[in-house]
Amino acid sequence: MISCILKTQSRFFCAFLLSLVVSFGALAQEGASEQADVATKGVDPGATAGAEASTGDPAVISAGESLFKNNCAVCHSAGSDVIVGPGLQGVTERRSEAWLLKWVKNSQALIQSGDADAVAIYNEFNKQAMPSFAFSDDEIKSILAYISSGQGVTSAPAAGPEGVTAGESVGTEAVGAASAIGGYLDIVLVVLIIVLIVLVVTLLLITSLLKNYLNKNRTLNEYDTEVVNQRFDFSKVYKSKAVRALVLLIFVVVLVDLSIDKVMGIGIQQGYQPKQPIAFSHKLHAGDHQIDCNYCHSTVYKSRSASIPSANICMNCHSQIKTESAEIQKIYKAIERNEPIQWVRIHNLPDLAYFNHSQHTKVGGIECQTCHGPIQEMEVVYQYSPLTMGWCIDCHRETPLNTEGNEYYDKLVELHDASSKGAFTVASNGGTECSKCHY
Ligand code: HEC
Ligand code: HEC
Ligand code: HEC
Ligand code: HEC
Ligand code: HEC
Ligand code: HEC
Structure with missing residues (x-):
């Protein structure tokens, strides 16, 4: 017993x-x-810290050096060599500090404002858009201090980015x-x-x-x-x-769990991550090098679909960068044969549904990452959201309209506020009506 x-x-x-x-x-x-x-x-943000405005301070110059090497050196030398953009030696004498701050933060805005110098240099370099950088004034000033210190002049041009400290600010x-x-x-x-x-x-x-x-x-x-x-x-x-x-x-529980995941996923492409013909990495380009999404997907704020960049856009940089790499050689081959690169499409709504990028990105002010996930961390892109009808509608029910500074909405907001206490969501503006998404 x-x-x-x-x-x-x-x-x-x-x-x-x-x-x-x-x-x-x-x-x-x-x-x-x-x-x-x-x-x-765990990148070291220390490099950007302590970047005070006083030029000539060795700490500022070395902070500027690391920012320059990680963000600018792919396209600029600190000397006079042209890489993708002009050599930056003497740029602080050619341009005022205010101009340089504006330019680095958003060169396109400066060009569009009609600034003569900006338009001239833009045209001189065949209208290649320089990416925008979300740096503070002090950070940009530290880069300028590094450039005018002349320390980078003797170092080899196109020095590759060092370590993982790139993309700090992001x-x-x-x-x-x-x-x-x-x-x-x-x-x-x-x-x-x-x-x-x-x-x-x-x-x-x-x-x-x-x-x-x-x-x-x-x-x-x-x-x-x-x-x-x-x-x-x-x-x-x-x-x-x-x-x-x-x-x-x-063992059985783990197995069942895995297969349920697979079965539930039929018809929904969430997580779909096909192998691409060229090992193009968003982490490297959009993350580490902070190239703006808009630089490659140039129609995403303007039209219904976000374009996939042509090989020519890759060539803006890769006519100079990593030319010996086997992956880059594939770009040259595609151009030689005059054939587009056969990228495998990842996101694909059925034809019966209508989706418009500019409506969401420009008008709605929604970040790419809300729908596409942390693209800037993906080596290989995968489908982050389910892209089902329920997913679209849920967001329309929850999201308030971005009505600020949009005259079109002023009257509608007045009408809404008079009749209801709830938030003025996409749904309350008819964003869940069938005809909005189905022809
Ligand atoms: C992807 C390539 C690229 C990167 C990265 C880049 N630039 Fe540029 N930059 C250019 C190009 C191209 C031009 C020439 C103007 C144009 O076509 O827009 C330019 C022009 C400039 C100019 C104007 C030069 C002059 O003579 O007026 C400055 C200043 C400048 N860049 C600073 C920077 C700084 C600082 C960084 C890093 C924070 C940086 N750039 C990163 C491509 C780049
Ligand atoms: C240097 C160019 C470049 C930049 C910068 C870039 N992309 Fe891409 N993107 C591509 C290329 C090329 C593809 C097609 C190959 C692939 O899927 O990796 C692509 C594919 C995609 C896809 C999948 C498209 C499909 O097939 O459904 C999404 C989503 C995307 N990019 C979003 C972004 C976002 C968001 C950013 C900014 C954070 C960004 N991209 C920045 C070049 C770029
Ligand atoms: C604005 C500049 C820029 C553009 C545009 C650009 N790249 Fe890059 N690319 C880079 C930089 C910088 C690196 C990193 C080089 C290094 O590691 O030294 C790189 C690296 C790569 C690599 C890795 C190469 C290797 O062997 O390490 C591939 C592949 C690549 N790019 C493909 C593409 C493709 C495809 C496009 C066009 C859709 C493209 N790039 C557009 C700047 C650019
Ligand atoms: C509201 C959600 C949403 C936002 C925000 C969004 N996308 Fe998309 N994206 C989609 C959907 C849905 C598709 C599939 C469209 C289709 O198949 O017609 C898609 C497809 C794409 C594609 C493949 C090409 C195409 O147009 O079908 C690219 C590239 C892309 N998005 C890039 C971006 C970039 C870059 C941004 C930010 C500037 C962005 N997207 C913002 C939902 C979104
Ligand atoms: C992350 C939230 C979000 C997701 C996900 C989303 N939308 Fe939207 N959608 C919005 C917002 C916000 C607006 C309103 C933009 C504006 O006009 O101010 C909008 C507007 C629209 C409109 C115009 C509605 C009107 O009243 O004119 C259509 C059509 C639309 N979305 C379709 C879709 C489809 C199709 C999907 C799914 C594939 C989708 N949306 C997913 C947030 C979202
Ligand atoms: C905000 C956008 C949106 C609205 C509003 C909307 N739909 Fe859809 N609908 C979609 C999307 C996106 C799909 C494709 C989803 C997929 O493939 O899983 C879809 C798919 C469908 C399908 C096909 C389902 C299938 O399995 O093929 C039907 C039928 C449908 N919707 C009917 C309706 C009806 C009826 C309404 C009005 C009550 C409506 N939808 C409102 C976005 C919308």
Whole structure:
């Protein structure tokens, strides 16, 4: 009788221990990769800090140097060589500081304002748009300090970006969020471990108490005494049916979980990530080098669809950059043969649905990332959102219209506010009517 209780008890105990070990392993691994993630993304924002306006300060110049190398050196030398854009030696004498600040932040805006110098240099360089940079004035001034210090003049032109410090201004926010989540997980993990240790210790105490009690109990027969005093035997754990059943169970659950994910995904292309003919990386271009989405997808604010860039746009840079790379050679081949690069299309709504990019990006002011996810971190693009009708409509129900500075909406807002207290959402403006999305 007692032996039976003890046996089952120890079985459960073993099973419990095993599941602990299994879940521990998984958790620990998750934690570790989480940390590794943060570590690889953990760029050093220190380079931009401390960039005060006083020129000539070596700290400012070196902050400027790292910003320049990571963001400008792909297209500019600090000397007089032309790479993609002009050599920047002496630029602080050619142009005023105010002009340079405006130019680096948004050269297109300056050109469109009709500034004569801006238009002239733009035309001189065949209207190649320089990307915009979301730098603070101090950061730009530190770059200018570096350029006018002359330190970069002797260094080789087109020096590749160094290390992972590129994309600081974009990266730090994301990294901050990632490490905040990482830190939170760490706390949960530690608490879990402590709770589990306490549990194990309590259980061990209980068994030893029971053992003592039973040993003192003289009514036990020989067999029972043997069972009570038996040592913990690992081969028994391994042979135990309960343990084997548990392992099998875990295996089956994981398998079922995976296949449910697959089955549910039929018809919905969320996560679709085809291999592309050229190993083009958004992380490298849009993330590390901060090339504006609009530089390549140039119709996304103007028209219904976002264009995929032609090989000529790649050539703006790759006629100079990484020319020896096998992947870049594929661009040259496509141009030689006068054939477009055969990019595999990822996002694709059925013909019955009407979607318009400019309506959402320009008029609605919605970020690309809201619908496409963290594209600037993707080596290979995948479909982030489900693109189902429910997804479109949910957002239309929740999102207030971007009516500010849009005269078209003024009257409508007045009418809405007079008749209803709720927010003036896309839906309240008819954004869930069938005909808006179906012809
Ligand atoms: C993708 C290539 C590219 C990158 C990256 C780039 N530029 Fe440019 N830049 C150009 C081109 C091309 C021009 C010439 C004007 C034009 O076509 O828009 C230019 C022009 C300029 C000019 C005007 C030069 C003059 O003589 O008036 C300045 C200043 C400048 N860039 C600064 C920078 C700084 C600072 C950075 C880094 C923060 C940077 N650029 C990054 C391509 C680039
Ligand atoms: C240097 C050029 C370049 C820049 C900059 C760039 N892209 Fe792309 N993008 C491409 C090319 C080329 C493709 C097609 C190959 C691929 O899917 O990777 C593409 C594909 C895409 C796709 C998938 C299109 C499909 O087939 O459905 C999306 C979405 C996208 N880009 C969004 C963005 C966003 C958002 C940004 C800015 C954060 C951006 N891109 C910046 C060149 C660029
Ligand atoms: C505004 C400049 C710019 C444009 C436009 C551009 N690239 Fe790049 N590309 C770069 C830079 C900078 C690198 C990184 C070079 C390095 O690592 O030294 C790069 C790297 C690459 C690489 C990796 C090469 C290797 O072997 O490491 C590929 C592939 C590539 N680009 C493809 C493309 C394609 C395809 C397009 C057109 C859709 C394109 N690029 C447009 C600037 C550009
Ligand atoms: C409101 C959601 C939404 C936003 C915001 C959005 N897109 Fe899209 N994007 C889509 C949908 C939906 C498709 C599929 C369109 C289709 O198949 O007709 C798509 C397709 C694309 C494609 C493939 C080519 C095409 O037009 O079908 C590219 C490239 C792209 N988006 C880039 C961008 C960029 C760059 C931005 C930001 C400037 C952006 N998108 C903002 C929803 C969005
Ligand atoms: C992230 C939120 C979001 C998602 C997702 C979204 N939309 Fe929208 N949509 C908006 C907003 C905001 C507007 C209003 C823009 C404006 O006119 O100010 C809008 C407007 C529209 C309009 C014009 C409505 C009108 O009243 O004129 C159409 C059509 C439309 N969306 C279609 C779609 C389709 C189709 C999808 C799914 C493939 C989709 N949208 C997904 C936010 C979204
Ligand atoms: C905001 C945009 C939007 C509105 C409003 C909308 N739809 Fe859709 N609808 C879509 C999109 C996008 C798809 C394609 C989704 C997919 O392929 O999963 C779709 C698909 C469909 C389909 C085809 C389903 C299938 O499985 O092929 C039908 C039928 C349909 N919608 C009917 C309607 C009706 C009826 C209304 C009005 C009550 C309506 N839709 C309103 C965006 C919209």
